[in-house]
Amino acid sequence: MSEIIIETKNVSKLYGVRRDEAAELLRGGAEKSEVLKKTGVTTALYDVSLRIPRGKIFVIIGLSGSGKSTMVRCFNRLNRPTWGSIIFDGVDLLKLSNQELLEFRRRKVSMVFQSFGLMSHRNVLGNVAYGLEVSGMGREEREKRARESIALVGLEGWEDAMIGNLSGGMRQRVGLARALANDPEVLLMDEPFSALDPLVRNDMQFELLSIQRKLGKTVIFITHDIDEAFRLGDTVAIMRDGRLIQVDTPEGMSTNPADEYVRRFINSADKSKVLSVRNIMITPVSLIKPGDGIDHALRVMRKNELSSVYAVDGQMKLKGILTLADAMRAKRESLDLSEMIVKDIPSTSPDASVEEIIPLAAESSYPLAVLDNEGRLQGIVTKASVLSSLI
């Protein structure tokens, strides 16, 4: 068995009448939008050559309209490429007869869909067994294998449930079980977790990884989320406007992006850009007022094991910070508390991005105060919380 399970050569998919003219333009490096304007031809894919390794997770990433969904549908011939060839284990997919194509779909590939594509008139077992049913397997055998598949995705006991009563995450487990039931060589997954909420998505990614490691299936995974791509992919291919831009391992792609587009795509994965201060600030444990006595301030700090405490007025407007050392000195020398408060302290707004405040947090010796427009204290950001948000 060769290491490469699927090889595509110069695969193109164009929609429209004047395809030859469009191909001419594309050969000259024309953009998708330019081709559409000049010839009325939509370029879904142009000249994609890929080698997909056996038993690995191969992720194709791109924005909407990049051709990634069109590409994955070429692997089971839901789409037929306009030009090019797709060799699956030595078999040219474009030369299959109708009957051979049915057999190919029944035995070699199966697909998981973004909005699940489950049949509401069947229960979980009926959905999972569907692929085996159309391939002509007897009831007993197919239900046995469907149950195994259901157990594999952790849905035992739900065999008789109707699809309408399952949560999104469970529905996609059914979708995964259905795809695994006919024991395919390649699993095609078209943005399978995009419709799920973030926590469930994490669970499902983990689940997919462990199932893939256990069964050693080849997985072709489509996503628009670079985090997901890097977490799951052994190899990642990035597409743009129907063209393949770069194929590499996640590490290789991070260190050696092919162009500016790839670099921007990878940077969008950098969490500090999307997190804002609001997401990581914490509520201060205790506050003092300038009018409070020294003893009260010291008691507050001792009780909460703090080395400094923020001072606010009646409207929560920030007055400054009082350190433990200053408070001790004030007590020793009988100074007034309000004179000891440090007024010049670093502050930020809740809408600032975490990336912006990293230098500030690194230099400051106190936690950063988060202030709203009127100078009222909203919360504080410690160095520790900045760091932990980046991991």
Next chain:
Amino acid sequence: MNWLFDFPFIIRINTNAIDRAVRSFAADHAAFFDGIKAGLTNFVGAINWLLNHIPWFVLVVLVFFLGWKGHKRLRSGIAYSILLCIIGMLGLWGLMNLTLSIVLAGVTIALLLGLPVGVLLSGSDRANQAARPVLDMMQTMPVFVYLIPAVIFFGMGSASAVIATVIYAMVPVVRLTSLGIRQVDAEVVEAARSFGSTKSQMLFKVQVPQALPTIMAGINQTLMMAMSMVVTCSMIGARGLGNEVLIAVNRIEISRGFMAGSSVVILAILLDRLTQGWFSGRKNAGDEQQ
């Protein structure tokens, strides 16, 4: 100024020639049309014979059970069986059977033709567009117009009534079958295709079951349209409750008209509710499996 207000271009259509041509066509192919007529008449006769050999109380009990189980309410069963008894008490049981046999024959044929046509139309946008004006015409053409050729080809009687009923009542089941299949979630269809379904597996295992609620609504509508043809069909010699209404109109007998008219209404309500109940009952049974 007449040219301004009178439409100036009038084609003189030789209506006599058309009528003659249709009549001679009917006469030339009399054997063919007589064959169909005999078939339809026998079909209606067979259903009528069957209905007449069901003891009245069996039908009442059947309606009671269908109403009870279908709607999950004892109350519905009792109400429907009482309604049925009212027709009997008005002395119209036999006429009801006659009417019912024409309606059931018409609906059966309408479904046998309409369901496959609906399935075919769902498969092609072009066919669907081409069929649209035809379906519109079948539905909006004044029903009396169907009666004329039906009488020429099939004579007076139940055969003509069934034909007119089929043409008029077939439309909703065709439309809603096509619509229902089109509305099946594209991703579900794609998924079924990706698992290697043949066209017929796709149709019978995925599209039709997924479209079933819409198709059932079409069947229900077809039944109701067939009921609405009952009185009209009596003008071409269909016997039954409709004929009773027609006689009452001709003789201006108010009470007779109301008795027969109410029976038609009761029959329509029963057919509507019982078919709806049967379907929603099935759906509920599905829900309970969870």
